[in-house]
Amino acid sequence: MATIAIRGRRALDIPIVLIGLSLVVAAAMLLPVAYLIIRVTGSGALWDELTAPATREALARTVVLAAAVTAASIAISVPLAWLTVRTDLPLRRTWTVLFALPLAIPSYVGAFTLVSALGPSGIVQGWLEPMGVERLPEIYGFFGAWLALTLFTFPYVYLPSRAALRSVDRSMEEAARGLGASRMTTFMRVTLPQLRPAVAAGALLVALYTLSDFGAVSLLRFDSLTRVIYVRYTSSFDRSSAAALALILVALAFVVVWIESATRGRARYDTTARHNPPPAVALGAWRWPAIAFCAAVVLASLALPVSVIAYWLVRGLQAGEAVEFVREAGMNSLYASGMAAAVAVAAATPVAILAVRYPGLLSSAIEKVAYSGFALPGISVALALVFFAANYVPSLYQTLALLVFAYCVRFLPEALGSIRAALLRVHPDTERAAHGLGRGRPYVFWRITLPQMAPGMSAGAMLVFITAMKELPATLLLSPIGFDTLATEIWSSTREAFYTRAALPALVLVALSAFPVAFSTLREERRA
Amino acid sequence: MSGPFLRCEGIVKRFGQVVAVDGANLDVERGHTLALLGPSGCGKTTLLRVIAGFEHPDGGIVRLGDRLLNGPGAFVPPDKRRIGMVFQDYALFPHLTVASNVAFGMKGRGHRRKRIEELLALVGLGGLGGRMPHELSGGQQQRVALARSLAAEPELILLDEPFSNLDTGLRQRVRQEVRQIIESLGTTAVFVTHDQEEALSLAERVAVMAHGRIEQVGRPAEVYRRPATREVAAFLGDANFVPGEASGDTVRTPLGVLQTPAPAAGPVEVMVRPEDLSVSEQDGAPVEVVSHEYYGHDQMVTVRLSDGATIKVRALSGEDFIPGQRLGVRVRGSIVVFPSSGQTKAHVESPAP
Numbered sequence: 001m002a003t004i005a006i007r008g009r010r011a012l013d014i015p016i017v018l019i020g021l022s023l024v025v026a027a028a029m030l031l032p033v034a035y036l037i038i039r040v041t042g043s044g045a046l047w048d049e050l051t052a053p054a055t056r057e058a059l060a061r062t063v064v065l066a067a068a069v070t071a072a073s074i075a076i077s078v079p080l081a082w083l084t085v086r087t088d089l090p091l092r093r094t095w096t097v098l099f100a101l102p103l104a105i106p107s108y109v110g111a112f113t114l115v116s117a118l119g120p121s122g123i124v125q126g127w128l129e130p131m132g133v134e135r136l137p138e139i140y141g142f143f144g145a146w147l148a149l150t151l152f153t154f155p156y157v158y159l160p161s162r163a164a165l166r167s168v169d170r171s172m173e174e175a176a177r178g179l180g181a182s183r184m185t186t187f188m189r190v191t192l193p194q195l196r197p198a199v200a201a202g203a204l205l206v207a208l209y210t211l212s213d214f215g216a217v218s219l220l221r222f223d224s225l226t227r228v229i230y231v232r233y234t235s236s237f238d239r240s241s242a243a244a245l246a247l248i249l250v251a252l253a254f255v256v257v258w259i260e261s262a263t264r265g266r267a268r269y270d271t272t273a274r275h276n277p278p279p280a281v282a283l284g285a286w287r288w289p290a291i292a293f294c295a296a297v298v299l300a301s302l303a304l305p306v307s308v309i310a311y312w313l314v315r316g317l318q319a320g321e322a323v324e325f326v327r328e329a330g331m332n333s334l335y336a337s338g339m340a341a342a343v344a345v346a347a348a349t350p351v352a353i354l355a356v357r358y359p360g361l362l363s364s365a366i367e368k369v370a371y372s373g374f375a376l377p378g379i380s381v382a383l384a385l386v387f388f389a390a391n392y393v394p395s396l397y398q399t400l401a402l403l404v405f406a407y408c409v410r411f412l413p414e415a416l417g418s419i420r421a422a423l424l425r426v427h428p429d430t431e432r433a434a435h436g437l438g439r440g441r442p443y444v445f446w447r448i449t450l451p452q453m454a455p456g457m458s459a460g461a462m463l464v465f466i467t468a469m470k471e472l473p474a475t476l477l478l479s480p481i482g483f484d485t486l487a488t489e490i491w492s493s494t495r496e497a498f499y500t501r502a503a504l505p506a507l508v509l510v511a512l513s514a515f516p517v518a519f520s521t522l523r524e525e526r527r528a
Numbered sequence: 529m530s531g532p533f534l535r536c537e538g539i540v541k542r543f544g545q546v547v548a549v550d551g552a553n554l555d556v557e558r559g560h561t562l563a564l565l566g567p568s569g570c571g572k573t574t575l576l577r578v579i580a581g582f583e584h585p586d587g588g589i590v591r592l593g594d595r596l597l598n599g600p601g602a603f604v605p606p607d608k609r610r611i612g613m614v615f616q617d618y619a620l621f622p623h624l625t626v627a628s629n630v631a632f633g634m635k636g637r638g639h640r641r642k643r644i645e646e647l648l649a650l651v652g653l654g655g656l657g658g659r660m661p662h663e664l665s666g667g668q669q670q671r672v673a674l675a676r677s678l679a680a681e682p683e684l685i686l687l688d689e690p691f692s693n694l695d696t697g698l699r700q701r702v703r704q705e706v707r708q709i710i711e712s713l714g715t716t717a718v719f720v721t722h723d724q725e726e727a728l729s730l731a732e733r734v735a736v737m738a739h740g741r742i743e744q745v746g747r748p749a750e751v752y753r754r755p756a757t758r759e760v761a762a763f764l765g766d767a768n769f770v771p772g773e774a775s776g777d778t779v780r781t782p783l784g785v786l787q788t789p790a791p792a793a794g795p796v797e798v799m800v801r802p803e804d805l806s807v808s809e810q811d812g813a814p815v816e817v818v819s820h821e822y823y824g825h826d827q828m829v830t831v832r833l834s835d836g837a838t839i840k841v842r843a844l845s846g847e848d849f850i851p852g853q854r855l856g857v858r859v860r861g862s863i864v865v866f867p868s869s870g871q872t873k874a875h876v877e878s879p880a881p
Contacts, residue, residue: 174615175676176621177605178580179679180610181633190621
């Protein structure tokens with residue numbers, strides 16, 4: 001027992017095991033970035049990279065791509081949220097699930113379907129060639145990357161915007177109307193500002209996803225930072241330059257996080273009012289353009305990728321494409337992601353308990369470090385671990401353990417979030433009552449706390465499992481030789497235009513993620 | 529211009545099968561403060577929202593001054609009505625400062641800052657314009673909401689359960705302050721409440737609503753002393769109901785033979801307020817003390833009549849009562865006679881807390 005020296009009113013007896021475990025987790029989370037910093041600052045490569053025109057161009061391309069994807073996601077999501085919450089649009093619940101489902105499509109699967117459908121000698125051109133269409137607009141480069149990332153990340157903005165719009169209280173808008181504001185003014189000056197925190201939180205996720213995305217930009221041949229880093233790493237002997245770029249990418253991600261928190265403002269939006277939803281706006285003749293807009297979004301972000309996957313799957317099966325390799329890649333994916341889920345939950349649990357039950361400076365610092373993983377680009381984490389292992393622990397280099405470690409650094413926040421939420425619902429009085437009945441700490445933890453937080457732990461494990469299945473750059477860089485997963489299989493097949501080989505793993509990945517996305521969206525729907 | 533300033537005629541509002549407002553009529557004179565009082569679910573908030581323009585009535589007319597706001601083929605949208613509304617939860621805009629909240633509905637560009645400061649000073653919040661709403665206490669938020677409505681210079685101000693979110697001590701004070709502000713500006717105001725004490729103490733006029741209709745409108749004392757219906761009597765304070773047999777100017781009741789305010793005949797129901805009864809050892813209808821609640825300034829004694837029914841009597845605080853004690857009860861104030869509702873026994877009705 002370590003008694004933290006706050007005697008008197010609130011003596012905090014934090015079990016030393018808890019502090020120890022949490023500190024180990026925090027140290028592990030800090031390792032990749034700390035190592036990158038040490039390695040890069042020692043070599044002078046950082047300055048060289050920062051002053052090189054090529055770096056600045058890649059940086060500018062990355063920033064422009066992130067900004068463009070974020071802006072487009074907001075432009076699509078806010079109108080969709082409004083249509084599905086505040087109007088009499090038919091089938092609003094169905095649309096909501098359909099708009100959430102693109103989250104189940106990893107960016108490189110989306111990119112694969114775009115390339116094979118719209119690329120040179122792709123499906124669409126095959127149809128149009130008899131009509132004399134020689135070539136389609138260029139899919140490679142900025143446009144393709146922007147399109148793919150927007151189509152498969154906009155739900156990150158749509159879902160929170162929708163939730164925020166649902167919780168806007170009627171009386172707020174009525175107050176504005178009563179003060180002489182028109183419908184339009186009320187929306188712009190009262191409703192929209194209340195959506196801002198939700199939109200900003202979603203935009204942050206989209207921007208971070210775009211910054212760290214490797215799959216879509218590499219398949220669509222857009223030289224953003226991640227692709228440049230990968231090329232430098234695989235092609236040069238001096239890997240310091242790749243490490244420097246990886247660090248710059250991390251810095252960029254933290255700048256984005258900082259921008260979001262700095263623009264959050266002083267307002268607080270939690271309302272004590274009982275929820276009183278405003279009446280639905282009758283669309284009237286606007287119903288048809290609204291439906292057309294919704295249908296176009298679903299067509300591009302869901303129907304297109306799914307039907308392209310189905311097309312190549314059928315083509316592949318007809319041509320007698322082997323299914324055997326998919327089974328092996330699938331088993332590898334299951335194994336690595338399952339390990340990651342188990343380790344991440346085990347690592348997140350002490351941090352969650354410390355943060356919830358023993359709030360204070362130390363625990364909030366540890367918690368912040370644990371959450372930092374969500375801003376870390378996968379390729380930067382992977383590179384850092386490659387260098388670290390190669391230099392200090394060669395026995396770990398190219399082992400499954402290192403890959404699982406990278407997954408955990410990246411996805412620990414997902415496990416932490418849901419365990420923390422579950423723990424908040426465990427009333428401390430149940431633990432106190434058990435102590436009062438003469439039971440010691442370990443017994444109370446096993447019999448009282450753990451069973452109550454178990455649902456949160458399994459939800460967290462599920463989240464980590466699914467995201468790890470989809471993770472591409474860390475898998476590419478860290479998996480042991482010959483260890484192919486579904487993600488790497490899709491990526492390498494698409495790169496070599498073996499679309500039929502990519503179809504089955506893509507289908508498995510999408511189907512696997514689609515169920516939890518649809519399930520949690522529907523559950524969220526029913527709650528209100 | 530003649531006639532009432534606000535006139536509602538035959539307002540009907542249905543929500544599906546439920547009739548929330550069922551032909552309500554209500555007039556308010558210019559510069560008056562009217563309390564719309566009634567049990568929850570009686571339709572008072574719906575009526576207020578119809579006046580504000582947030583609900584479309586299924587029938588009826590709303591007039592303000594010489595403008596027709598609701599009527600056959602007429603609907604003035606809420607932003608064009610010049611009616612201010614103070615919401616139960618205040619509905620302050622969380623993303624705007626106190627000053628910006630107040631400025632939201634202000635007309636004209638000139639001297640904004642000065643007018644905001646004046647209004648904030650009027651509601652006792654001078655210097656707090658830079659705060660965000662969540663940085664204020666409940667009572668302060670309430671006054672910001674009031675200042676915000678006043679800033680738009682409304683012709684009529686509506687308040688929906690304006691004090692229900694404040695705790696008891698604060699409520700008394702804020703009530704008086706709000707009353708003074710509204711009176712000093714001469715604004716016409718309608719406020720909805722389910723708290724009879726609030727309605728009686730705050731408004732110049734009280735309208736009692738039940739089952740979607742206005743049952744009675746009048747000065748507070750009028751409505752309390754001479755309720756038009758059993759519902760009004762029971763809703764405003766404690767009321768004892770005893771059966772009676774009227775003939776001409778008198779009525780025979782378990783409390784003795786009493787003078788009726790107006791000639792009546794046949795079976796009736798007589799309402800007596802607890803403060804219009806007195807108990808003593810000398811005379812009156814024989815009763816037995818059941819229990820008593822001591823309030824300090826006075827006390828409420830529950831007594832059982834010879835037929836077994838219980839009624840309530842308000843007594844001075846100096847007297848002592850013991851359960852089982854035998855006393856006599858007398859009517860010393862006025863009574864109200866209603867047509868018989870079929871109740872055969874005496875009983876007490878109190879408004880829901």
